[in-house]
Amino acid sequence: MTLLDVALAVAGLLAVAGGVAVVSTKQLVRAGLWLVVALGAVAVEFLLLGAEFAAWVQVLIYVGAVVVLLLFxxxxxxxxxxxxxxxxxxxxxxxxxxxxxxxGLAGLFAAAFGRLTVPAPGAGTAQKLGTAIFDDWVLPFEVLSVLLLAALVGAIVLSRRESTR
Amino acid sequence: MIRPVIPLLTAALLFGLGTYGVLRRRNAVLVLMSVELMLNAVNLVLVTGDVLRPKVTGQVFTLFVIVLAAAEVGVGLALVLRLFRLRRDINLDQVPLDEEPEPDPAPAPVLDEEPTR
Incomplete structure (x- = not known):
């Protein structure tokens, strides 16, 4: 167990505790706030695993937008x-x-990866990620933008008032 | 050195919690929150997979999943609000799946009025 392992375990416990509170609390608004704890702890795990860009996108999109939308x-x-x-x-x-x-999944992972140790990830760079997205995955990326547009239009159509017909 | 099994176990437990929440919760917004937990568990597995290999494909997919989750939550909440406007209630148990919506609700009980806060 290195220091990084301990930090990962603490963040993981925090995430699981937040998740337990989300699915068990009796108060709707508090479920949303516990969701912030769980998602923030997962973002910390991303940081520790060397995925800075994914971590900050998680904070921006999930904690910033999705949770606010859910609270709305x-x-x-x-x-x-x-x-x-x-x-x-x-x-x-x-x-x-x-x-x-x-x-079941936990047992599977424990059996498959239980003894595996890998070198600690270095500081990740957004450059590597950007190269991967715009070299190998550029077509899915563009398709995703069309999907976002479709979702936007769909949400507007769904939430229009009937009386405007 | 790190042990990738720690984040993987976290992800497994988060996924189980999300499954539990989807089946246990009756309120539509809480079901969506549980779905977010499951999506986050998957993201955590993808990011952990990148530690094992030199490429960053898992992080690319994590970004894609986050975008998909944002789209899903946008449309899902529009549906929830629509359901609330129709039925004044977002209990998923009480959505009648076999009931045809009335083609033209003549009295228009709730559709035309501003929701009073």
């Missing part, structure tokens, strides 16, 4: 301030499938 939705659907009693479905099936997926 919470407010616009008039969520009550304070605990809501009716947020949950029955426990057993969800617990069964969730535990099977999570622990």
């Amino acid at each position: 939705a919470v407010m616009l659907t008039r969520a009550p301030i304070g605990p809501s009693p009716d947020l949950d479905r029955p426990l057993l099936p969800a617990l069964l499938v969730g535990a099977a997926a999570g622990l």
